[in-house]
Amino acid sequence: MRYLPHTAEDRRAMLQVIGVDAVDDLFVDVPRVAVLDDLVDLPNHRGELAVDRALTAIAAKNTPAGSVPFFVGAGAYRHHVPAAVDHLIQRSEFLTAYTPYQPEISQGTLQVLFEFQTQVALLTGMEVANASMYDGATACAEAVLMANRVTRRRRTVLSGGLHPQYRSVVETQSKFLDGEIVAGAPDPQGDENLADLIDDDTACVVAQNPTFFGHLHDLRDLAAACHAKGALLVVAVAETVSLGAVTPPGAMGADIVVAEGQSLGNALNFGGPYLGLFAAREKFVRQMPGRLCGETVDIEGRRGYVLTLSTREQHIRREKATSNICTNSGLCSLAFTIHLSLLGEDGFKHLAELNHAGACETAETLAGIPGVEVLNGTFFNEFTVRLPKPAAEVVDTLATQGVLAGVPVSRLLPDAGLDDLLLVATTETTEADDITALGRALEGVLS
Amino acid sequence: MSARSQAHSAGRGVDNDAPETMTTHSGHRGLQMEEPLIFEMGSTGRTGVDLPPVPEVASKLGGLARQGEIGLPALSEPQVVRHYVRVSQKNYAIDAGLYPLGSCTMKHNPRLNEKVARLPGFSDVHPLQPQSTVQGALEVIDTVAHWLITLTGLPGVAMSPAAGAHGELTGMMAIRAAHEARGDARKRILVPDSAHGTNPATAVLCGYQVDPVPSLANGRIDLEALKAKLDDDVAAIMLTNPNTCGLFEDQIIEVAEAIHAVGAYFYCDGANFNAIVGKVRPGDLGIDVMHLNLHKTFSTPHGGGGPGSGPVVMSAELTPFAPLPYVVKGADGLRLVETEADQAAAGDGGQAYGRMRSFHGQMGMFVRALAFMMSHGADGLRLVAEDSVLNANYVLARLKDVMTPAYRGPCMHEVLFDDSFLKDTGVTTLDFSKAMIDEGFHPMTVYFPLIVHGAMLTEPTESESKESMDVFIDTLRGLAADAKAGDTARFIGAPYLAPRRRLDETQAARKPRLRWTPEAPAEAAE
Amino acid sequence: MSDVRFTKDHEWVRIEGDTATVGISEYAQEQLGDVVFVELPTVGADVEAGGDAAVVESVKAASEVYAPIGGTIVEVNEDLEATPGLVNESAEDAGWFWRMEISDADELEELMTTADYKAFLEGLD
Structure with missing residues (x-):
């Protein structure tokens, strides 16, 4: 078998050194009744060619985003990832290393984490960032727990503009802890007022920008309202590329910023693995969850990096840890960092402008179709339209015509009375022909 | 410094060492390159991407256009590639040598896995595309689930957890939800003193108290001490098997029986499943719920510390409480149950306690794990x-x-x-x-x-x-x-x-420097 | 001369009239190694004897510091925030953690004298 080095002779020789007759003699501590005499009921091993063919055949049953006009977003976005990114992350030294527990021989991973933390802090406008979380939604739930620790309060207010799955994850994470979650109704028009929900027991308000429905908000007043009551403002960003064009949460008074970082460096991958970004004010750093990389020197005075402030974490603090997390999205954060380094200051802003401009053109095209109403006065690269028919039916019909038109709001919010709403996203990968195709197809299905 | 010279002479007996003061003009040492931070290399005017011009449009940013510099460096592609190649060379890696990190299972990562995970049919598929267009992706989830169920002898599996610790939380929440569904409010989780730190941290996140159980001189859990702690306030035990001492818990069946006798559940930390895969099924040992680290047993790459993937197998009694989403077989093929409304419509008796993350799971890791499973x-x-x-x-x-x-x-x-x-x-x-x-x-x-x-x-x-x-x-x-x-x-x-x-590490922790800042700090963007 | 008492968890408490100053012992700082962070209680907070009051962290460990006796926190050693190494340099003097008003002086009777503590430490090795 190609992955297992031992020959039968090797195994015999090793058993002899150990001093047993058979490998089963090494399993003596396993209760005899539990050792399987036969192989489990699964196929036996196969060669590389056979496995490659079988999985390629399964992959062929999917419709890749790049093969059709594609407008699907709602928290995951199809961007072009430069070829150099995927080449570099497959280098053995990055791909097949573990967590940098031995810093002397892990400076590669650690330096990248330090660069990553710096990039995340710069993008979000915050002072410090951690080495990443599982995804945007889990980062959001961790932010709520952190706000509870910082304020020693237990009440959380969630915006109706928060991604419904982020909201679910926050609610689930808090389900068995003695917290109170107050969630605003879904806010497709982008006109909710959260300030009235903040009271003296409120630990934090969680707002998303742009919202799930695409609206942009100036959060300065909300931040002031939070701070007046001693609460924190947590801002979630589901599309990191927006930070190239939109005022960052840190500049609007956010105390904690979480984001989904998939857009940079990472493919859609049917939803995972993704990359949770987590940034905060420096004064809260000891309450942050997750790994942190810090700069120091070695005994010869040379600059180097280590994992630091580990006493927050489960392997030391056990039941008093800030979180049970013991990983980060290492390889995804590496891809993020390389992609952002290739883009650079101007490239990142340019990329964001392209996304915005494409969405403006798409919105204009759709607004010209009889019966279609664009709900947004503001947006970045995604907006909501109201259709004269249930959006899920329209999307399914268009899929049969080879157009992936967007996400029906009802898929994520089935009981909210929003069945006629469709989220439409555009990125730099959307071409003018795609927008035309969407417009024609939509017009056809609505007429 | 004296230690260094002693080590050189005593260690190898080589006389032609470089002089103690040997330095180079570049700061490099042969193939070992000193590499600055990327922020220290940037200039303006360079780019590593060529993007088309931006069409003229009326901005819809509503006055929220970002002002000022972000502070990112500007570099061309060859500069960026060389930077990250040089940085990478400061890492040890499995591909370079034996990596005997106990409890982490640093096995070979087959490159076929990487190849198939990058097929556009897997990598370029959006989680919210119409389900008719992602039947292959759902088939991968369903097939990996089938392998895990067959290998563990437990009938249900929650596929969405993003890592082992996330799987622990998923499984322990299912235990709490199952107890609560019976109106049975229990408070304590038994955790051996040899356990991974994630175990007690997870129990606390489920609102439980941790009650430690001592180990015996032979490295196994003390069954008598365990029995003495058992009563109807114990919700579960969290036990790693094979345990963190690298030993099989030889009294595991007795542990399971004792736990079940007081109406508690047996959570097994499956970090060490690699030792028994294909040979022992945890379901046959009386385990009720267990997470599997696909990056350990099934070789998905560790990537410098993630991403992982931590599906959780469960007994028939716990499976109805598994979180959303999950895949079911319907008349039109495979289908996701991803909201409470879907679950109610499915009529499968599911009582999901919620959702652990966005979307459906670590698809990229499922494909790699499946390639490993099929290959073996x-x-x-x-x-x-x-x-x-x-x-x-x-x-x-x-x-x-x-x-x-x-x-x-x-x-x-x-x-x-x-x-x-x-x-x-x-x-x-x-x-x-x-x-x-x-x-x-x-x-x-x-x-x-x-x-x-x-x-x-x-x-x-x-x-x-x-x-x-x-x-x-x-x-x-x-x-x-x-x-x-x-x-x-x-x-x-x-x-x-x-x-x-x-x-x-003392300096790093006393005066944390967690990011690069320019020599003369720029004015904040505010 | 003020009266110093010790706990089995290696806190010391020095009594000066109605107030007491609390820190960790020389032995405790040696066991911890380089102290990198101290989380101090809030001034005005009431603590019970044996209750969590502060946390002291080294690179690899975090330990709770328990209140040796009950009372109200009246002052904390703010120097430790910027210079946690004071705990290593001067555990039983400049590295003090907090001062408190004593609520029940009888609780002091439960604690060890300097001589008792010395004997206790010898028993540990």
Whole structure:
């Protein structure tokens, strides 16, 4: 078998050194009744060619985003990832290393984490960032727990503009802890007022920008309202590329910023693995969850990096840890960092402008179709339209015509009375022909 | 400095060492490049991407356009590629050498897995596309689920958790939801003192109190102490098996019976499933729920610390409480149940307690794990378990006369040494592990589990050949002899030959510098 | 001369009239290694004897510091925030953690004298 080095002779020789007759003699501590005499009921091993063919055949049953006009977003976005990114992350030294527990021989991973933390802090406008979380939604739930620790309060207010799955994850994470979650109704028009929900027991308000429905908000007043009551403002960003064009949460008074970082460096991958970004004010750093990389020197005075402030974490603090997390999205954060380094200051802003401009053109095209109403006065690269028919039916019909038109709001919010709403996203990968195709197809299905 | 020269002369007996003061004009040392932070290399006017011009449009940003510089450097593609290649070369990696990090299962990562995960049919598929367009993706989830169910003998599986610790939380929440559904408010979770730190941290996140259970002198849980703690306030036990000492819990069936007798559940931390895959089914041992680390047993890459993937297999009693989403078979093919409304419509009796993350799970990891499963098959996976146990016992057999195994008898896939062989040598476990770096090896896991003094948890995995283990073993024998012979210099100052010597962790923690800042700090964007 | 008492968890408490100053012992700082962070209680907070009051962290460990006796926190050693190494340099003097008003002086009777503590430490090795 190609992955297992031992020959039968090797195994015999090793058993002899150990001093047993058979490998089963090494399993003596396993209760005899539990050792399987036969192989489990699964196929036996196969060669590389056979496995490659079988999985390629399964992959062929999917419709890749790049093969059709594609407008699907709602928290995951199809961007072009430069070829150099995927080449570099497959280098053995990055791909097949573990967590940098031995810093002397892990400076590669650690330096990248330090660069990553710096990039995340710069993008979000915050002072410090951690080495990443599982995804945007889990980062959001961790932010709520952190706000509870910082304020020693237990009440959380969630915006109706928060991604419904982020909201679910926050609610689930808090389900068995003695917290109170107050969630605003879904806010497709982008006109909710959260300030009235903040009271003296409120630990934090969680707002998303742009919202799930695409609206942009100036959060300065909300931040002031939070701070007046001693609460924190947590801002979630589901599309990191927006930070190239939109005022960052840190500049609007956010105390904690979480984001989904998939857009940079990472493919859609049917939803995972993704990359949770987590940034905060420096004064809260000891309450942050997750790994942190810090700069120091070695005994010869040379600059180097280590994992630091580990006493927050489960392997030391056990039941008093800030979180049970013991990983980060290492390889995804590496891809993020390389992609952002290739883009650079101007490239990142340019990329964001392209996304915005494409969405403006798409919105204009759709607004010209009889019966279609664009709900947004503001947006970045995604907006909501109201259709004269249930959006899920329209999307399914268009899929049969080879157009992936967007996400029906009802898929994520089935009981909210929003069945006629469709989220439409555009990125730099959307071409003018795609927008035309969407417009024609939509017009056809609505007429 | 004196330690360094001693180590050079005493270590190798080579006379033509570079002079102590040897420096280079560039700061590099041969192939070992000193590389600045990318923020220190940037200029303006360069780019690593060529983007088309932006069409003229009326902005819809509503006055929220970002002002001022972000502060990112500008570099061309060749500069960026060289930077990250040089940075990468400061890492140890499985592909470069034996990586015996106990409890982490650093096995070979087949490149076929990487290839198939990048097929556009898997990588370029959006989680919210119409389900008719992603039947292949749902088939992958369903197929991996089938393999996991078959290998563990437990009938249900929650596929969405993003990592092992996330899986723990998922499984423990299912336990709490199941108790609550019966109106049974229990408060305590029993956790052995040898457990991973994630176990108690997870229990607390579920609103439980942690009640530690001592271990016996033979490294197993103390069944009598466990029984003494059992009552109807205990919600579950969290037990790792094979345990963190690399031993199989030989009384596991009795543990399960005792736990079940008081109406509690048996959570198994499946971090060490690699030792028994294809050979023992956890469901046959009385385990109710267990997470699997696909990055351990099923070889998805560790990637410098993630991403992982931690599906959780469950008993029939717990499966209805599994979180959203999950895949079901319908008349039109496979279908996702992703909201409470979907679950109500499905009429499958599901009472999901919620959702653990966005979307459906670590698809990219499922594809890689499936490639590994199909490549090995039922016969190969059983051999994985046997070879991993054989290798650990070979290391044990060849080192037991010079190092001190913490426990007697055969081990499973990893062997645990304590530091008694270093007694009175002036060398600590940490020093010993750092000297291994100079020898070209990644150290084993040190100082874990906590119940063994100066622990060294060593896991060769099934990927190592006899030849590579012999080199490793001979090296450790040599180091053990050096320590006993009083050659402390090579340990105390080690590593001497790595890209960095020991780093000042006290300074890092006292005055945390967690990001780069320019020399003269720019005005804040506000 | 003020009266100093010790706990089995290696806190010391020095009595000066109605107030007491609390820190960790020389032995405790040695066991911890380089102290990198101290989380101090809030001034005005009431603590019970044996209750969590502060946390002291080294690179690899975090330990709770328990209140040796009950009372109200009246002052904390703010120097430790910027210079946690004071705990290593001067554990039983400049590295003090907090001062408190004593609520029940009888609780002091439960604690060890300097001589008792010395004997206790010898028993540990």
